[in-house]
Amino acid sequence: MYLNIKATKNNTFDAIVVGSGMTGGFAAKELTEKGLNVLMIERGREIKHPQDYDTAMKQPWEVEHRGKVTAHSAEELWANKRFGNLANDESGPFFTNDKDNPYIEKRPFDWIRAYHTGGKSMHWGRQSYRFNKEDFEANAKEGIGIDWPIRYDDLAPWYTYVEKFVGVSGQKEGLDVLPDGHFLPAMPLFAPEVHFKKMMLEKFNRPVTVGRVANLSQPQEWHTKLGRASCQYRNKCVRGCPYGAYYSSLSGAIPAANLTKRLSMLHDTIVAEILYDEQKQRATGVRVINQKTNQVEEYFAKIIFLNAGAMNTAALMLNSKSNRFQNGLGNDSDQVGRNIMDHHLGVGATATVEGFLDEYVYGQRPNALYIPRFRNWGNDKQSYLRGFGYQGGASREGWSRGVNADGFGSDFKQSLTKPGQWTIGFGGFGEVLPNPENRMYLDPTRKDKWGVPMIVFDAAFGENEIAMRKDIMNSAMEMMDAAGFKNIAGYNRPEVHLGLGIHEMGTARMGRDAKTSVLNAFNQVHSVKNVFVTDGAAMTSSSCVNPSITYMALTARAADYAVKALKKREL
Amino acid sequence: MNRRDVIKNVALMLGGAFSAPTLMAMNHWENPTKSYPSGATFSLTQTQRSIVAEIAELILPKTTAPNDVSPGAKDVGVPAFIEMMMKDCYLQPEQLSFMEGLEKMEQVKFLELNDNERKGILKYLEQETKAEMKARQMKQTKMGDNDDHEDIKKVAKGLPFWRLIKELTLLGYFTSEEGIKASFEYVQIPGKVENIKLKPNQKSYAY
Structure with a gap:
């Protein structure tokens, strides 16, 4: 006290x-x-x-x-x-x-x-x-x-x-749907994400940007004055940041x-x-x-x-x-x-990405890619109201790919010490009506x-949220397909209730x-x-x-x- | 393909046959003889501990090849880790299927088999598990929205034994100090994030 x-x-x-x-x-x-x-x-x-x-x-x-x-x-x-x-x-x-x-x-x-x-x-x-x-x-x-x-x-x-x-680290995009703010330098998109961004613009005219995240990519004087320092890219934010970086x-x-x-x-x-x-x-x-x-x-x-x-x-x-x-x-x-409102989540898609095998990443980005709302925006009109944004990203598989893969023994063990293929996944955050x-x-x-x-x-989701969830899954799969990704798997977790978005x-x-x-x-x-x-x-x-x-x-x-x-x- | 055909295929794959008692045991191993009362605490006998250790070591063995000198699952304490995790982090459905799996291994006298036969048993387990996981996944993707709620609650059967022991072996090994340092380039504080080109034979980063 x-x-x-x-x-x-x-x-x-x-x-x-x-x-x-x-x-x-x-x-x-x-x-x-x-x-x-x-x-x-x-x-x-x-x-x-x-x-x-x-x-x-x-x-x-x-x-x-x-x-x-x-x-x-x-x-x-x-x-x-x-x-x-x-x-x-x-x-x-x-x-x-x-x-x-x-x-x-x-x-x-x-x-x-x-x-x-x-x-x-x-x-x-x-x-x-x-x-x-x-x-x-x-x-x-x-x-x-x-x-x-x-x-x-x-x-x-x-x-x-x-x-x-x-x-806030972020990239200015000049979009009405996602107004720009006062940003610190943006974090990088990874190679398959850059490809995805290009494809989405070409095929759907949908912008993709890197997440706008409250981690100090470049601390300013008023941050350091409070004892806050630059992000160390450990991505262990959930434990509390000893650097005060987020x-x-x-x-x-x-x-x-x-x-x-x-x-x-x-x-x-x-x-x-x-x-x-x-x-x-x-x-x-x-x-x-x-x-x-x-x-x-x-x-x-x-x-x-x-x-x-x-x-x-x-x-x-x-x-x-x-x-x-x-x-x-x-x-x-x-x-x-x-x-009571929230954002409904637990719905989206995952896929594997072919190629980009000489591309890798050093460090852990405490951030994701962001796909701003495109539904019921501009000329788009859906049977439900409002829209959703996607958050997710691409990464190379680590040792955990071995859990569901065939094999055991020394060659198997050796293979898991190298990066696996790229995978990508993103999930929706959907608007909930009052x-x-x-x-x-x-x-x-x-x-x-x-x-x-x-x-x-x-409280429970209504018809608008349930209809939107189907579209969130299907649109994610459609976009991944358009980007040329493989093994696309949609998901729509049935056990999600209001509140799980923690919003x-x-x-x-x-x-x-x-x-x-x-x-x-x-x-x-x-x-x-x-x-x-x-x-x-x-x-x-x-x-x-x-x-x-x-x-x-x-x-x-x-x-x-x-x-x-x-x-x-x-x- | 029925169970007998799968076993035959695995035997062929290994270029040899299982002994008759082993084949018989494999044929009947879906019916565990013991039952485990609910609320019983999870504990292993010395024999079961040895089986866990031998399976873990077969999954991630010690290697001494010139290009890969690294400890095995037993060296880094994976067997004890598996038992601790099964006890602390899993509920009865998983604990039961783990115990059932071990019991099957006891039925086929796993510890008395030679290396080739042990590998054959694991290959067979792997195929069996794959089919079971596929069926589970299909059931899950069939479920759509909130109204399917009741269905998912009915899936009370635990993950299969092979899936559990394989995941815990990998988790225990690749997050142990010796396992991480032998397998990956361990970086505690990266300090930056950037796109890089992968060098030939470059190991994964671990953080």
């Missing part, structure tokens, strides 16, 4: 930020840099950057189960396990124990959580793409959900601001906030309720529970930023009941907890071990009308002006691009608005 002595007197701060992850960290940075004393409250354990990344420098043979998940871990992290091998020896300790933090599935929901300093920013995929103009307008044009209260131009300067601070709340925002000496942090502290003053008609603070001692305490502030992650932020609002808000704080519209019936709510009776009501999920969002959406939305154009709760929600809960639609950079841009913009309003005494 680092309580700022001056501020502890009466547990009162200028601002409280709930959550220390991707957006909580950024909110704390912005608010402290603008002069506010901030208390950031994290429900999980403290992780110190970089010394607590205790698996980061382990060599392969020092990792006991060599990347596989133990049966014990799979049982403890039962939801996390659905994603794949995240619960293994390398990264398992940096994810949440689902058994200790259970949730209820009326319909299956894959909820992957990271309760600790920095939250999921510690092991995000780092892909950073701006929403395009159409992403902000499509709901209104198509009569889906509600209209965003902002447009691309409102957010564009904040994208630039965030990209500069974070450091952006996380731990390596970027929190160190920046600490430089102001105006940040106080609490760990192991669950925010159970937002306190509301009926007379003043505003939130006054939060009631918290220490997850180790169960001690309850209250903290107070002029403004409160909710950045607990979309599902927990909505749960916190729903659990904050008062005379005025009997269905949860700011929930006059009954939209809190509804419209649907009020896709929701989470609090169970009326069942509570967790801290006495906080458990979350119930009741869960939409549970307290922004909008123009307080009757149909929870937040206004500055992420302010319509009916409680000193509460701001700037994590994924705020999203009105999902686009098909990875959302973190958009969450951070919304956060920076809302923090700017909040501090200006405070100074004008409007809050």
Whole structure:
């Protein structure tokens, strides 16, 4: 616990930020840099950057189960396990124990959580793409959900601001569908990918680019000032980066906030309720529970930023009941907890690539190739709405090709020490439409071990997503065929649910009308002006691009608005 | 092609016949005699440990050829690794099929066979496993969208013995310190990523 002595007197701060992850960290940075004393409250354990990344420098043979998940871990992290091998020896300790933090599935929901300093920013995929103009307008044009209260131009300067601070490696392409940003030097495409890019342009007029990824390909002065260094191309990001080369709340925002000496942090502290003053008609603070001692305490502030992650932020609002808000704080519209969106994935294709046998790669690129959305774009028209982007790439097979190949013995062993043929694979990230019936709510009776009501999920993909998935697989196969690749195999994993994209969002959406939305154009709760929600809960639609950079841009913009309003005494 | 034909082919491939008892055992090995109660902990007898070690060493043997001096699976601790992994990382379906596989090896008295016969058994296992994996894969690709959910849950049979022991042998060997350093160019911190031309006989990088 680092309580700022001056501020502890009466547990009162200028601002409280709930959550220390991707957006909580950024909110704390912005608010402290603008002069506010901030208390950031994290429900999980403290992780110190970089010394607590205790698996980061382990060599392969020092990792006991060599990347596989133990049966014990799979049982403890039962939801996390659905994603794949995240619960293994390398990264398992940096994810949440689902058994200790259970949730209820009326319909299956894959909820992957990271309760600790920095939250999921510690092991995000780092892909950073701006929403395009159409992403902000499509709901209104198509009569889906509600209209965003902002447009691309409102957010564009904040994208630039965030990209500069974070450091995004990428290639400018001049595409409307994938607006360029402020980029550090791009990482290379590999030989078969260069061929693929050329073929896609020739045969389909579809652009292909290298991923835009928040790894420092060339650190700038403001990065090194925070102790961040260049990417070492180990591609072991998921263990935490000892070089601070990829952006996380731990390596970027929190160190920046600490430089102001105006940040106080609490760990192991669950925010159970937002306190509301009926007379003043505003939130006054939060009631918290220490997850180790169960001690309850209250903290107070002029403004409160909710950045607990979309599902927990909505749960916190729903659990904050008062005379005025009997269905949860700011929930006059009954939209809190509804419209869960994500990006659906686990669908795409793989193939083998003939030739390029004198081409190889030194180092490990922590990045992929990116195929921007081409469906329902320009002249393309499909039976479903919106679209998807692909992420993937080419690599030469290593020893693991031997697992399913025939053979054993000394020649077999010798052959596996050389690179195998090139293979390529990419999978889709599909837009999910908002649907009020896709929701989470609090169970009326069942509570967790801290006495906080458990979350119930009741959500599933709709017809639009299911139709899009078929096209994602078929189009991937078609493109691979057009590129001349062989042994093309499509896949459409049946066991994927909402949540598996780990882009869960939409549970307290922004909008123009307080009757149909929870937040206004500055992420302010319509009916409680000193509460701001700037994590994924705020999203009105999902686009098909990875959302973190958009969450951070919304956060920076809302923090700017909040501090200006405070100074004008409007809050 | 039935089981008997496959066995005959394998025998021909090896340029010799199996002994009659071995052939008989192979013919009947789909019916394990023991049953394994659910919840039983995974443990191997000394004989089973020896079988695992001998199979692992046949998959990745020690080599002393002038152009390839490298340790074998036994040298780098693969047998113990396999047992630890089967115990720690696999659930009952895989543990059962692993035990069934070992039991078949006991039936054919694997440890008493000569090198050629052992290789013949592994070749036969490989063919059998290939057919089984193909059937599994076909079943998986037939499943389409969310509504096929129930089907996939029914696939409770574990991966075949050969697939398990081969994967774990390769994993244990090629991620061991001696295995990595003998097999690949190990680079802990590359510091850059770039396209390069592959030199003749160049080994893979390992990171």
